[in-house]
Amino acid sequence: ILYDYQTTRAGKHPARYLSGYKGYLQVDGYAGYNQLTDVTLVGCWAHARRKYTDALKALPPSAQSAEGTAKEGLAFCNQLYAIERELKKEQRSADERYTTRLKKSKPILQAFSAWLQKQAPRVLPKSALGQAIHYCREQWDKLNAFLKDGRLELDNNRAERSIKPFVMGRKAWLFANTPKGARSSAIIYSVVETAKENGLNPLNYLTYLFEQLPNMEIKDPQQLDPVLPWSDVLPPSCQSPIN
Known part of the structure; x- marks a missing residue:
């Protein structure tokens, strides 16, 4: 699950974000998606x-x-x-x-x-x-x-359900003061919701990341692969109890 923040709802943003993608894209009625090329929009x-x-x-x-x-x-x-x-x-x-x-x-x-x-x-x-x-x-x-x-x-209810947690939480969190803060929040939301989709306990997983990342070369994809939410070598403590 990946969130992206932009300062406006202009169609140029999804066009740039999905540049190079070809295939199906399931969307709501937002007109900005009409600017995309090489995709079939699915309502x-x-x-x-x-x-x-x-x-x-x-x-x-x-x-x-x-x-x-x-x-x-x-x-x-x-x-x-x-x-x-x-x-x-x-x-x-x-x-x-x-x-x-x-x-x-x-x-x-x-x-x-x-x-x-x-x-x-x-x-x-x-x-x-x-x-x-x-x-x-x-x-x-x-x-x-x-x-x-x-x-x-x-x-696209699956996507809608993934948006709902921070839409509901926004009533308590109020808002981001700056675009940079909003983009940082989007990254955090992406990590947490993807962890949940992969059966992880978000708190335990984030704790594990904070312990591991300072000792890693984070620009090296091969070093990051073992700690990504879908990795099969994550410690059992990261798993959600409901699984």
Whole structure:
């Protein structure tokens, strides 16, 4: 898990950060990613689905027609997720996921696309429901991209979950006073969250690093390899008790 801090949300930052990368990139609706070349952007259905749940919450009790429409949009999203749950439950391979999605998910997407085209002129563009429909239509190519490869996911929730710890903590930590401090924080977040993903106890692992790094040539990748979070030669004390 790697975090990067930049002073603005300009598209030049992800373009520079990912320079030379080719392949799939699963993203939210942030327009800055559109500047990337040699990548296929894969949309997030969790973001799309959330907009319909938000639309339902925002509707007054008297808006029965709009409520029915929002529930229909949500139902399309739920059908796609039902297929994904079944694939994960059966532990299907990437090739099997690809084939099943073409057979089951693609017809749902085709029906959803026709529904979006029909509903778009019937709703207020700035209403919560109108925004949900607009988001799906604007992101449609990206939202369909998961059909291209069985290794792809329906959403980027795994990345979102990795962002959540410091988003929640930010309420207590307030903010970084300088860009340099923010970049330093991004490095610390990267180390801690990657340690957690590899089953390490972050406190014990950081303690181990602070003991080892002063005695190492940190510019030498070969010396650093044994102390990286995924190393298989880390001492047992670094392991999380839950493992």
